[in-house]
Amino acid sequence: MxxxxxxxxxxxxxxxxxxxxxxxxxxxxxxxxxxxxxxxxxxxxxxxxxxxxxxxxxxxxxxMPARLLGAKRGTGGAAEVFLLRESFGHGEASNTTAFWEVLVRPGKRLKPGAAVEFRDAAGNVALAAEIVDWVENAEKGERLARLATESYGTLDEAMHAVGHTPLPPYIKNYAGxxxxxxxxxxxxxxxxxxxxxxxxxxxxxxxxxxxxxxxxxxxxxxxxxxxxxxxxxxxxxxxxxxxxxxxxxxxxxxxxxxxxxxxxxxxxxxxxxxxxxxxxxxxxxxxxxxxxxxxxxxxxxxxxxxxxxxxxxxxxxxxxxxxxxxxxxxxxxxxxxxxxxxxxxxxxxxxxxxxxxxxx
Known part of the structure; x- marks a missing residue:
């Protein structure tokens, strides 16, 4: 075979x-x-x-609205964070804070210590993702990120304000x-x-x-x-x-x-x-x-x-x-x-x- x-x-x-x-x-x-x-x-x-x-x-x-498009804090450069799964046992977690395993783009510029901000339709920072560490034994360079919101009541609300439903890579330019x-x-x-x-x-x-x-x-x-x-x-x-x-x-x-x-x-x-x-x-x-x-x-x-x-x-x-x-x-x-x-x-x-x- x-x-x-x-x-x-x-x-x-x-x-x-x-x-x-x-x-x-x-x-x-x-x-x-x-x-x-x-x-x-x-x-x-x-x-x-x-x-x-x-x-x-x-x-x-x-x-999930897993595809987050934002800007790197400090430089304003375009950055993308893709949520894979919530990760537990890393410290504080609440309605407004959680840790997630993520994929990032551009990978070379989003190393531990970097942060990405995501703005809602009104232009306000709805959500921030701080890159905390590399995910152990990851095959695609996954990172561990701390997600937090200060302007929304819950992290879920903030994610829905800025996130997009991801589509498979072979579906191009779907706007429906x-x-x-x-x-x-x-x-x-x-x-x-x-x-x-x-x-x-x-x-x-x-x-x-x-x-x-x-x-x-x-x-x-x-x-x-x-x-x-x-x-x-x-x-x-x-x-x-x-x-x-x-x-x-x-x-x-x-x-x-x-x-x-x-x-x-x-x-x-x-x-x-x-x-x-x-x-x-x-x-x-x-x-x-x-x-x-x-x-x-x-x-x-x-x-x-x-x-x-x-x-x-x-x-x-x-x-x-x-x-x-x-x-x-x-x-x-x-x-x-x-x-x-x-x-x-x-x-x-x-x-x-x-x-x-x-x-x-």
């Missing part, structure tokens, strides 16, 4: 630069995971493929509604990127599915920027996958148990839901267990045995990514590559704002 086995030619014009006009009116390529047989449908047709007793499990995380990069069922802001398979669901579609007898539950996985990362090593087993935090509540464990007992299918909405559910599987006990913000670095490659997930709603993924390997593990590499070849030839819209696959 080589990383190049999961490569494919992705024409730039096939990368969706904006969301579908209607979330559930995008296209959906349905693939039989065993045979590779394909059907071209519309996403809302998923109703026809789900049966009473099936269970959809989606990732309810919401994307940033809310369209959030799922309609998203809750707490914990992620640097959206769980994009969930973008296709509308409240009306979810309601119709529930009326049919399809159950709906949510987990939480805090999606990191490394979800877009291409695997550099030619031997994929040498790749060091990123760590993310996930939560699988007891109610989800109970719902999955009921579904399995009744012969229903557990349908994961997105690869982040897959990683959450499969990470929560206790191999020693042979059962699924509830988890509360635990770390996972589960790396799913072909040959992996799935213990929880029976079907998968997903988007089309970046070539040579760990997500290509995950979906190949859920079916076969040959089936996935044939499906992608079909999708590109038939002008499906690819990647985060693009169309969907339903692997059954």
């Amino acid at each position: 080589r990383t190049s086995d999961f490569d494919y030619d992705l024409p730039e014009e096939r990368i969706a630069q904006e969301p579908a006009a209607e979330r559930d009116a995008c296209r959906m390529l349905v693939m039989d995971r065993a045979t590779g047989a394909l059907e071209d449908r519309i996403f809302r047709d998923i109703y026809d493929y789900l049966e009473p007793g099936d269970l959809l499990v989606a990732n309810e995380t919401r994307v 509604d940033e809310e369209l990069y959030q799922t309609v069922f998203s809750t707490r802001e914990k992620s640097a990127a959206a769980p994009t398979a969930g973008l296709h669901f509308t409240p009306e579609l979810i309601a119709r599915l529930k009326e049919k007898g399809v159950d709906w539950e949510t987990v939480e996985l805090e999606v990191g920027l490394d979800t877009f990362r291409i695997v550099d090593e030619e031997d994929p087993e040498k790749h060091r996958i990123h760590t993310e935090y996930y939560t699988v509540p007891q109610r989800v464990v109970d719902a999955i148990a009921r579904t399995k007992e009744c012969g229903g299918r557990v349908v994961a909405v997105g690869t982040t839901s897959v990683r959450s559910l499969e990470s929560a599987w206790d191999a020693q006990a042979g059962e699924l267990k509830a988890r509360d913000r635990e770390a996972t670095s589960l790396y799913i490659l072909p040959g992996y045995e799935f213990h929880v997930v029976d079907a998968l709603v997903t988007n089309f993924h970046v070539p040579r990514s760990t997500l290509m390997m995950l979906v190949s593990a859920f079916s076969t590499r040959e089936n996935i590559m044939a499906a992608y070849e079909h999708a590109i030839a038939d002008e499906y819209r690819m990647l985060s704002f693009g169309d969907a696959m339903f692997i059954v």
